Amino acid sequence: MILLALAMAASAPEAIEGWTVGRQGNPARITASRRLENGAELEYQIGVETVRSFVISLRLPVCGTDRGFDTPPGDAAARHDVVYDKLFETLKSVSEKCGVDQETGDALLAGFDDAYAAAERLASARDAAAPAAPTADRTQEVAGWKLADVTEMGERKLRMRRSFGEGNLEYSVMAGLGRRMDLGVGGCGSIAMLDLAQAEASRLTGVKAELHTLIKEFPQRCKLAPSAQTGLIAGFDQAFAAIEDWNRQSPVPGY
Numbered sequence: 001m002i003l004l005a006l007a008m009a010a011s012a013p014e015a016i017e018g019w020t021v022g023r024q025g026n027p028a029r030i031t032a033s034r035r036l037e038n039g040a041e042l043e044y045q046i047g048v049e050t051v052r053s054f055v056i057s058l059r060l061p062v063c064g065t066d067r068g069f070d071t072p073p074g075d076a077a078a079r080h081d082v083v084y085d086k087l088f089e090t091l092k093s094v095s096e097k098c099g100v101d102q103e104t105g106d107a108l109l110a111g112f113d114d115a116y117a118a119a120e121r122l123a124s125a126r127d128a129a130a131p132a133a134p135t136a137d138r139t140q141e142v143a144g145w146k147l148a149d150v151t152e153m154g155e156r157k158l159r160m161r162r163s164f165g166e167g168n169l170e171y172s173v174m175a176g177l178g179r180r181m182d183l184g185v186g187g188c189g190s191i192a193m194l195d196l197a198q199a200e201a202s203r204l205t206g207v208k209a210e211l212h213t214l215i216k217e218f219p220q221r222c223k224l225a226p227s228a229q230t231g232l233i234a235g236f237d238q239a240f241a242a243i244e245d246w247n248r249q250s251p252v253p254g255y
Helices: 076-098 102-109 112-128 200-216 226-233 236-249
Strands: 014-016 019-024 029-035 041-046 051-058 063-070 135-142 145-152 155-164 167-174 178-185 188-194
Touching: 014 112, 019 112, 029 112, 041 102, 041 112, 051 076, 063 076, 076 102, 076 112, 135 236, 145 236, 155 226, 155 236, 167 226, 167 236, 178 200, 188 200, 200 236
Parallel strands: none
Antiparallel strands: 014 019, 019 029, 029 041, 041 051, 051 063, 135 145, 145 155, 155 167, 167 178, 178 188
């Protein structure tokens, strides 16, 4: 099972109609899981921000699937339809792949409504206790990318973000850290720290090479299809030029 990198002491789990609901990691990852006597298991995971995923696994035969996805911001009601659509998509996928019968599928779903609501309540409490979101001093949209000059925990950084399907990509210029790229696809994530040449053309070449390396080396189960890769990086050159121009106009300390 591949998850976004999270780590914190787990809290005591809560049992709800055959489901175990609890939190673990730092920032906390919320999970709601149900295991049947035959070893079949369904787990709903709530990662950072609006990321959610379903994991279904079988003991005999050893088989399963892991499907991550993004959801609308808001409470459980706001994301209800997206979550349930993905749940049934995941069940259909694992049924076709692993031969899950109707009885097992129905048993895995029993009590999910209450488990889902309990997990989302825990996530809401977690998010309410999280540090305040960064303050944006300047924002702009360039070629489908959202650019921002933000201050987070007293540190200023420039960032550009784009989402396409299940993929999320961010490039940042950060005080004291240089440049960084974050790529997330559903429940998988990867980060690269970048040491870029000073010449603008060389910087663009270097960061594009690193981006393609991140995509190429991503875990197989979370790979982006070629069409999704094209959609995710569309407009990158224009947005990169804009964010680097911001940094020339008003440099992040140390850069």
